[in-house]
Amino acid sequence: MSIACSELTKVYEGGKAGWPALRGLSFEIRTGEFVAVTGPSGCGKSTLLNIIGLLDEPTGGAYSLNGRDVGSMSDSERSGLRLGEIGFVFQSFHLLNSISAADNVCLPLLYAGEYGAAMRHRAAELLKKVGLHGKEHKTPLELSGGERQRVAIARALANSPRIILADEPTGNLDSASSREIMGMLSELNSEGITIVMVTHDRDLAARAGRNIRMRDGRIEP
Ligand code: ADP
Ligand code: MG
Numbered sequence: 001m002s003i004a005c006s007e008l009t010k011v012y013e014g015g016k017a018g019w020p021a022l023r024g025l026s027f028e029i030r031t032g033e034f035v036a037v038t039g040p041s042g043c044g045k046s047t048l049l050n051i052i053g054l055l056d057e058p059t060g061g062a063y064s065l066n067g068r069d070v071g072s073m074s075d076s077e078r079s080g081l082r083l084g085e086i087g088f089v090f091q092s093f094h095l096l097n098s099i100s101a102a103d104n105v106c107l108p109l110l111y112a113g114e115y116g117a118a119m120r121h122r123a124a125e126l127l128k129k130v131g132l133h134g135k136e137h138k139t140p141l142e143l144s145g146g147e148r149q150r151v152a153i154a155r156a157l158a159n160s161p162r163i164i165l166a167d168e169p170t171g172n173l174d175s176a177s178s179r180e181i182m183g184m185l186s187e188l189n190s191e192g193i194t195i196v197m198v199t200h201d202r203d204l205a206a207r208a209g210r211n212i213r214m215r216d217g218r219i220e221p
Contacts, residue, residue: 001160003029008061021047023217033193034189036205038143039214045198054082087164091171095140102136108158126154146177166197
């Protein structure tokens with residue numbers, strides 16, 4: 001899925017007056033790319049990722065996904081696209097700690113209308129894919145940080161997304177786990193999934209196919 005943004009701006013209601021979070025970003029990400037977004041804290045990386053992921057809307061400018069203008073879609077078209085095509089991975093995992101790894105992976109499958117044995121089988125397959133075979137019944141609190149992020153990746157993969165958006169996915173991990181997660185994202189990219197990853201880690205950014213550097217709501221040339 002290609003991502004094309006033109007003169008994207010974002011002003012938060014209740015944000016600092018006269019300080020837009022995004023100030024006119026134009027860029028393209030082609031299908032199958034692995035792009036790292038870097039830049040200092042507060043420069044607008046998460047804002048951009050949320051807009052790309054259809055979790056938030058820009059104040060101005062245009063965004064098209066696979067050639068289709070997102071601005072002219074209905075809310076239900078947008079959420080359908082988000083559920084079906086986009087997987088999210090967050091720095092703090094965003095797992096439910098009271099249920100098992102498998103149940104966390106089942107949640108998006110339930111939303112998609114799967115149930116019963118087929119759903120459980122798919123969750124087990126996804127956990128196996130991320131190297132967690134045998135740990136399906138552990139709760140997140142019984143897993144290491146790196147393992148929790150693997151569960152989150154398995155969950156992100158549940159609906160076979162064509163884009164994965166990762167916001168500082170290694171921000172809470174030690175360097176060995178960070179490399180593992182980066183390796184996993186690279187592997188998914190080699191399977192054809194477009195990846196956009198926000199990171200502070202220069203070594204990881206260097207391993208992406210391309211970097212987009214941001215500062216003060218703009219892309220640095
Ligand atoms: P980054 O991810 O690069 O650290 P963010 O996208 O989170 O940056 O934030 C960009 C700017 O927008 C910051 O000045 C931040 O304070 C502001 N901001 C982010 N989210 C909100 C919000 N929900 N309401 C108001 N201001 C926000
Ligand atoms: Mg952020």
